[in-house]
Amino acid sequence: MARTIIPFGPQHPVLPEPLHLKLTLEDETVVEAIPALGYIHRGLEGLARGRDFNQMVYVVERVCGICSCIHALCYCNCIEKLMGLDVPRRAKYLRVIWSELHRIHSHLLWLGLFADAFGFESLFMALWRVRERVMNILEATAGNRVIISVNIIGGVRRDINGAMLQHMLLDLDAIEKELKPLYSTMMNDYTVQKRTVGVGVLSKEQAYALGSAGPVLRGSGWAQDMRQLKYEAFEDLDFEPVVEHEGDCFARNKVRFREVFQSIDLVREAIRKLPDGDLAVKVKGNPEGEITFRVEQPRGELFYYVRCNGEKNPERVRIRTPTFANIPPLLAMLPGVQLADVPVIALSIDPCISCTER
Amino acid sequence: MFMTKTILSNLLTKYATRMHPVEQRILPDGFRGRFKFAIDKCILCRQCVLKCPTKVIRIDPEVGLWEREVMGCLYCGVCADVCPTGCLTMTNVYRPPITEPAFLRFNVKPRPAKKKELSQEGEIKAAIEAKVAEKVEGGSRSGKVETMEEDAVISAAEAKAESPEGKKPEPAKKGKR
Ligand code: SF4
Numbered sequence: 178m179a180r181t182i183i184p185f186g187p188q189h190p191v192l193p194e195p196l197h198l199k200l201t202l203e204d205e206t207v208v209e210a211i212p213a214l215g216y217i218h219r220g221l222e223g224l225a226r227g228r229d230f231n232q233m234v235y236v237v238e239r240v241c242g243i244c245s246c247i248h249a250l251c252y253c254n255c256i257e258k259l260m261g262l263d264v265p266r267r268a269k270y271l272r273v274i275w276s277e278l279h280r281i282h283s284h285l286l287w288l289g290l291f292a293d294a295f296g297f298e299s300l301f302m303a304l305w306r307v308r309e310r311v312m313n314i315l316e317a318t319a320g321n322r323v324i325i326s327v328n329i330i331g332g333v334r335r336d337i338n339g340a341m342l343q344h345m346l347l348d349l350d351a352i353e354k355e356l357k358p359l360y361s362t363m364m365n366d367y368t369v370q371k372r373t374v375g376v377g378v379l380s381k382e383q384a385y386a387l388g389s390a391g392p393v394l395r396g397s398g399w400a401q402d403m404r405q406l407k408y409e410a411f412e413d414l415d416f417e418p419v420v421e422h423e424g425d426c427f428a429r430n431k432v433r434f435r436e437v438f439q440s441i442d443l444v445r446e447a448i449r450k451l452p453d454g455d456l457a458v459k460v461k462g463n464p465e466g467e468i469t470f471r472v473e474q475p476r477g478e479l480f481y482y483v484r485c486n487g488e489k490n491p492e493r494v495r496i497r498t499p500t501f502a503n504i505p506p507l508l509a510m511l512p513g514v515q516l517a518d519v520p521v522i523a524l525s526i527d528p529c530i531s532c533t534e535r
Numbered sequence: 536m537f538m539t540k541t542i543l544s545n546l547l548t549k550y551a552t553r554m555h556p557v558e559q560r561i562l563p564d565g566f567r568g569r570f571k572f573a574i575d576k577c578i579l580c581r582q583c584v585l586k587c588p589t590k591v592i593r594i595d596p597e598v599g600l601w602e603r604e605v606m607g608c609l610y611c612g613v614c615a616d617v618c619p620t621g622c623l624t625m626t627n628v629y630r631p632p633i634t635e636p637a638f639l640r641f642n643v644k645p646r647p648a649k650k651k652e653l654s655q656e657g658e659i660k661a662a663i664e665a666k667v668a669e670k671v672e673g674g675s676r677s678g679k680v681e682t683m684e685e686d687a688v689i690s691a692a693e694a695k696a697e698s699p700e701g702k703k704p705e706p707a708k709k710g711k712r
């Protein structure tokens with residue numbers, strides 16, 4: 178059988194971002210996949226030398242739109258640790274509330290796109306309708322829908338008042354109520370199962386050996402989540418990673434959907450325990466030294482390395498994003514699958530290419 | 536079965552979408568929207584220049600120029616946060632997109648500094664001042680001179696530099712619809 182090479186992406190109806198895979202096919206079966214990255218490199222790491230450490234918060238937020246808050250959170254933690262700042266507890270809780278809201282809307286976005294990828298368009302619409310409620314909360318509390326710019330070095334910029342918190346709780350109840358039937362559709366529907374169960378299997382050993390991260394790792398049976406490191410207010414919150422064992426697209430899907438409910442619970446708990454106090458501490462001087470920090474992004478482990486030499490501008494900011502870690506597992510999933518399943522599998526790692534290329 | 540239920544409930548509920556131009560969205564109070572300037576209060580302290588993450592604000596204390604390149608602005612609100620006199624504030628008015636690079640210029644009372652020879656540069660700035668004054672009267676919605684909406688005075692820099700006398704350069708953006 179002769180081999181054919183089919184380019185998948187960078188422009189493909191199913192892909193939200195320019196991922197390019199060169200697929201070698203034998204008949205309709207994928208034999209090999211070679212990725213090509215670099216379509217949206219923006220040089221944000223290099224920009225660190227031209228911005229001072231406060232301004233850099235707004236730059237790292239733009240590494241990725243969907244999880245902007247969590248990028249800023251990770252970077253702020255690095256600088257705060259370097260400068261020995263003690264962030265007020267209220268700020269820590271507010272950061273958790275905003276970052277979990279970000280996780281909810283990111284997962285809902287992905288679930289919608291995933292439903293769209295296997296052709297279930299009404300589910301896609303229904304999920305995005307729910308997501309809009311989360312965006313409204315973000316807009317009302319932080320001032321913007323996606324890039325919310327609430328984290329600053331030393332704390333947060335905005336407060337959420339009591340009335341708004343009550344409103345958020347009601348909204349979260351409504352969101353949960355609307356998501357319940359969608360969850361049962363996603364889990365039990367014949368179409369969804371036909372397209373995802375047993376497709377793109379990543380075994381437990383492979384997931385570990387290839388260094389995958391986030392829901393891809395947890396969908397293959399590893400209970401690893403950076404929130405277990407108890408950064409910010411997670412030390413006081415109940416948290417257990419969501420784990421599934423099958424390692425296929427369905428399992429990854431299920432992990433993410435269950436994480437949405439988990440994040441809703443985390444936000445509720447954080448609101449309940451929200452302490453009073455200041456929002457930010459004063460920042461004096463410049464950071465010095467080098468540090469690494471890890472947080473859990475919706476897509477997995479996010480890693481920052483920051484080196485400062487006592488000047489205003491950081492010397493080096495290195496960002497390792499979860500999609501970068503998840504590309505080798507994707508390549509391991511592809512050989513042997515049908516061409517029609519490639520979009521579903523490629524989307525199941527939740528590729529965020531602008532994160533990966535920065 | 537589930538489908539029948541969904542169809543029925545969808546028939547009985549309102550649309551999730553909005554008839555956009557007819558029905559406008561009500562933005563929350565905390566929304567970071569269009570800027571409002573009370574530029575008379577500006578003391579040219581440079582705080583906004585130093586803190587702006589995109590470095591789009593430029594200040595010339597000698598001639599009293601406050602300038603922002605509108606397209607580079609992220610609407611992060613840092614300048615409004617740091618301004619000690621409160622001359623920059625953010626409103627919850629929707630900010631429509633613009634299609635061309637544009638500059639937002641204000642003339643402020645210059646800080647007493649060493650006098651500079653009036654060069655050709657000075658003439659251009661005088662032209663800008665005249666233009667700004669004219670725009671302020673025409674474009675301010677509240678009728679007050681010291682407070683104006685953001686895009687009332689946006690105009691292209693080069694156009695002015697090329698035509699210091701008479702010719703009217705097109706403002707990049709008209710006032711709010
Ligand atoms: S809102 Fe615009 S001008 Fe103000 S600090 Fe942010 S980017 Fe700069």
Ligand code: SF4
Binds near residue numbers: 576577578582620
């Ligand atoms: S706008 Fe505000 S921060 Fe900027 S120079 Fe004027 S007074 Fe200072």
